[in-house]
Amino acid sequence: MKKRLYLELENCIGCRSCLAACTQCGGHEERNRNYVYDVNPLLNRQTMPLMCLHCVNPACARSCPAQAIQIHETGAVLSALVEKCIGCQNCTIACPYGIPKFDTEQNLMYKCDLCIDRSKDGIPPMCASVCPTNTLQWLTDDEIEAKQKQFNLDNGKWVTSLPYLEGETNVKVNLPGILQGVTKLF
Amino acid sequence: MQRDNYKNERDKYFKEIENLNHPNETLVKTHCSYCAMQCGMNLRVNTKTNKIIGVEPRYDWPVTLGKMCPKGVTAYQQVNHKDRLLKPLIRDDQSLKGTKNGFREASWDEAYELIVKRFTDLQKNYGKDSVSVYSGVSMTNEKCYLTGKFARVALQTRYIDYNGRFCMASAAGGLNRSLGIDRGSTIPWTDVHETDCIFLAGSNTADCHPTMMFRVWGIQERGGYVIVADPRETPVARRADLHLDLKPGTDLALANGIVNLLIQNGYADEEFVKNHTNGFEETKELVKEFTPEYTSEITGVAPEKIIRAAELYGKAPNAIVMFARGIEQQIKGVDNVSAYTNMALVTGKIGRAKSGVATITGQGNGQGGREHGQKADALPGYRKIANPDHVKYVSKVWGIEPEEMPKEGVSAFEMFGLMEQKTIRALYLLCSNPAVSAPDQNYVREQMKNLDFMVCVDFFLSESAEFADVVLPTTTWAEDEGTTTNVEGRIIKINRAQMPLGESKPDWQIQIEIAERLGRGKYFSHLKTSKDVFNELRVASKGGTADYYGVTWEKIDKQDGVFWPCKDESDPGTPHLFLDKKFNHPDGKAKILALPDRPSAEVPDEKYPLHLTTGRVVYHYLSGNQTRRIQFLRDMCPEPFVEVHPETAEKYSIEHEEYVRLYTRRGEATYKVKITEAIRKDTVFVPYHWGHEKSINLLTIGALDPYSRMPEFKTCAAQIEKMKTRAVQ
Numbered sequence: 001m002k003k004r005l006y007l008e009l010e011n012c013i014g015c016r017s018c019l020a021a022c023t024q025c026g027g028h029e030e031r032n033r034n035y036v037y038d039v040n041p042l043l044n045r046q047t048m049p050l051m052c053l054h055c056v057n058p059a060c061a062r063s064c065p066a067q068a069i070q071i072h073e074t075g076a077v078l079s080a081l082v083e084k085c086i087g088c089q090n091c092t093i094a095c096p097y098g099i100p101k102f103d104t105e106q107n108l109m110y111k112c113d114l115c116i117d118r119s120k121d122g123i124p125p126m127c128a129s130v131c132p133t134n135t136l137q138w139l140t141d142d143e144i145e146a147k148q149k150q151f152n153l154d155n156g157k158w159v160t161s162l163p164y165l166e167g168e169t170n171v172k173v174n175l176p177g178i179l180q181g182v183t184k185l186f
Numbered sequence: 187m188q189r190d191n192y193k194n195e196r197d198k199y200f201k202e203i204e205n206l207n208h209p210n211e212t213l214v215k216t217h218c219s220y221c222a223m224q225c226g227m228n229l230r231v232n233t234k235t236n237k238i239i240g241v242e243p244r245y246d247w248p249v250t251l252g253k254m255c256p257k258g259v260t261a262y263q264q265v266n267h268k269d270r271l272l273k274p275l276i277r278d279d280q281s282l283k284g285t286k287n288g289f290r291e292a293s294w295d296e297a298y299e300l301i302v303k304r305f306t307d308l309q310k311n312y313g314k315d316s317v318s319v320y321s322g323v324s325m326t327n328e329k330c331y332l333t334g335k336f337a338r339v340a341l342q343t344r345y346i347d348y349n350g351r352f353c354m355a356s357a358a359g360g361l362n363r364s365l366g367i368d369r370g371s372t373i374p375w376t377d378v379h380e381t382d383c384i385f386l387a388g389s390n391t392a393d394c395h396p397t398m399m400f401r402v403w404g405i406q407e408r409g410g411y412v413i414v415a416d417p418r419e420t421p422v423a424r425r426a427d428l429h430l431d432l433k434p435g436t437d438l439a440l441a442n443g444i445v446n447l448l449i450q451n452g453y454a455d456e457e458f459v460k461n462h463t464n465g466f467e468e469t470k471e472l473v474k475e476f477t478p479e480y481t482s483e484i485t486g487v488a489p490e491k492i493i494r495a496a497e498l499y500g501k502a503p504n505a506i507v508m509f510a511r512g513i514e515q516q517i518k519g520v521d522n523v524s525a526y527t528n529m530a531l532v533t534g535k536i537g538r539a540k541s542g543v544a545t546i547t548g549q550g551n552g553q554g555g556r557e558h559g560q561k562a563d564a565l566p567g568y569r570k571i572a573n574p575d576h577v578k579y580v581s582k583v584w585g586i587e588p589e590e591m592p593k594e595g596v597s598a599f600e601m602f603g604l605m606e607q608k609t610i611r612a613l614y615l616l617c618s619n620p621a622v623s624a625p626d627q628n629y630v631r632e633q634m635k636n637l638d639f640m641v642c643v644d645f646f647l648s649e650s651a652e653f654a655d656v657v658l659p660t661t662t663w664a665e666d667e668g669t670t671t672n673v674e675g676r677i678i679k680i681n682r683a684q685m686p687l688g689e690s691k692p693d694w695q696i697q698i699e700i701a702e703r704l705g706r707g708k709y710f711s712h713l714k715t716s717k718d719v720f721n722e723l724r725v726a727s728k729g730g731t732a733d734y735y736g737v738t739w740e741k742i743d744k745q746d747g748v749f750w751p752c753k754d755e756s757d758p759g760t761p762h763l764f765l766d767k768k769f770n771h772p773d774g775k776a777k778i779l780a781l782p783d784r785p786s787a788e789v790p791d792e793k794y795p796l797h798l799t800t801g802r803v804v805y806h807y808l809s810g811n812q813t814r815r816i817q818f819l820r821d822m823c824p825e826p827f828v829e830v831h832p833e834t835a836e837k838y839s840i841e842h843e844e845y846v847r848l849y850t851r852r853g854e855a856t857y858k859v860k861i862t863e864a865i866r867k868d869t870v871f872v873p874y875h876w877g878h879e880k881s882i883n884l885l886t887i888g889a890l891d892p893y894s895r896m897p898e899f900k901t902c903a904a905q906i907e908k909m910k911t912r913a914v915q
Contacts, residue, residue: 013392013421020256132396
């Protein structure tokens, strides 16, 4: 069954294990491809990962004049093809989330490919495999729907999810606030 | 006895996932080298070079399900690291002690010869006890066990102790006193997410034991409560239902205050108290004084928060009290452990699934390493050297006469005092780095420098190795096999993924070879493999409190670990303690203890107005000798810092990322300021993973808990000073 990356931002503790694990993926040349931000470091320890959301109609690929950014049949938006990327960096500007990174030495864009060598066979990407807090999870659509129900506040909205920013994404995100819908045991 | 229905059942987080197998690679299942979570992992080994080249999650390990923190993900990078020691090193020029300089490579024979000559000469002139052993628990049970035997039988010295004195000694003392047994957790970790309320005292869980966080959050997801007592708003405190932001060093008052409210408000389980505990009435009397207001005065926690904490813990059908170094590294650490354990004993929330008490063990084998005789007062199986029957049993296993068994020694920090007095003249140091981890570093380094002779066994040249005459290269965890006992008390198997690098050898082999050269081979030479050592440990622990006799490597493999006690081959082990409500004191009852409050060794005053507290960051492990060499971890956290509240910073006119001088009565150091509201205004925090001039332990105090002999790392009095401007330079 098809699985997706699902993010529950409220759980993040800022350990950056996802970034360490990203470097371990066979195809990643030991470079991490995502981000973890300190939300307001002078105030508290809140952190959040910023992962590629693998847009259904990705701005990065649309902006690429060389068709270097391919979309895998699983929906994963792949890293730039070495032989096609011309290093124009259009994608880094086009992406509304600022995901693609650029290697100036290689003149090459690189980004999250959802560990395609793993996820094409249903194996969770490294980040979601190791995440100690379940901020990053690898779920079926049914499981994501169950999450949606769990966090439903009876107002027709999945309380913590925002409308799409740029367009529909393959990765589903749950913003901080997941505990709002939880009924306390006592 | 009530049957424990616990099987390694696949809990709700378990998923059947196949591992990715790269071509020309094989996966070796094992566990992490670092903390006591002992996360399951697979090491990726290249089948052509037979070298470890990476890590792959171990999804089917029931405790951690493939999860790893950033240290775990990068742990394999230690093994073939460029800094590995590949040959023995000897330093002939003693005047270079305390520096990295003057070492030359030597053969094992030459190194052994020198060690044996110097140890023998010193022991001839100054007695057997002039040679000491200082060990650690970041290594297998086999090594920890053999180190105790090596000290007592090969070196014949009474002076052996270990770095658990900086880590688990207070928890051990408190649990022994309250429950009669020191197994760090009364429950398996797979119970954690199923409890209704967790009370975390002095545990920065998110930074120190990240891979249990999904279970902690799981409690809240089910509608349960998370309560955190910590001077800092750590990531787990940030999301907790209740954060008790106490002053460092005031846990005893807080625990007494909560126990008082539990009793006053009818949450005590009278049946349980009557049938299974002693000491309730005395404790009830003593804690009466600790009203919310009085407790608030001492701890700085608002009275309504204390009332709410007692209410939540009291109401919860099931609840777990967990604590860690925050409450233990104090001069009243043992009392703190017992005082928080009182919460469970008064309410009867112990001795059943999903309820209990646990210390969150620090080092990888912090549990097993304190059970098998490398502690000054202990022999294998949690036996005591002061008990003639225990000495008799272990002597028989070892083949010595009971009279030959050395007497009880002194604790780790006290060994430096004996070095100062020249009672101890030589040191065999392994698996530890006291030149970073011990308190009052100026004093400790001076004593190490003045030793007549020092051997350091490590796989990197640590700060402590800089004081050695001989450095012996040992293996990393992935080049040897054996067992560790994790945070739950579950004995697990570490597997070898690569042959030892260079000429490095596992500690057990080094000790056997030295023993043979000391003429004590007949007690050691039969041990050819680490499995032989384990099988001797099984016999040596048999009948003791920590009974491993029924544990075999095969059983560990078959049932995903074995919880001790495990008395014979048919015994599956003991995941939950006290299901029959029998505690390990002779009368079968637990002790509720009346514990009067007392101040910390050093409290802030006019000259030193701030509390200094120390701890960890998620990217580094203990003294940092391993993690500071790993690129990713170094990139994430390259240097120590001092956390300061913005109001405090304003008072001292210091700014974010400015360097300041921090000092106490014992020492000073310079740190970059990290301004954050996530700390009390009267407290500053510095992580302790760095050595030399960056070590916060230059400032900490060597005051010890009277029972556990654990130093008070968690609080002392300090002052900040703005640095002089550049123009002055």
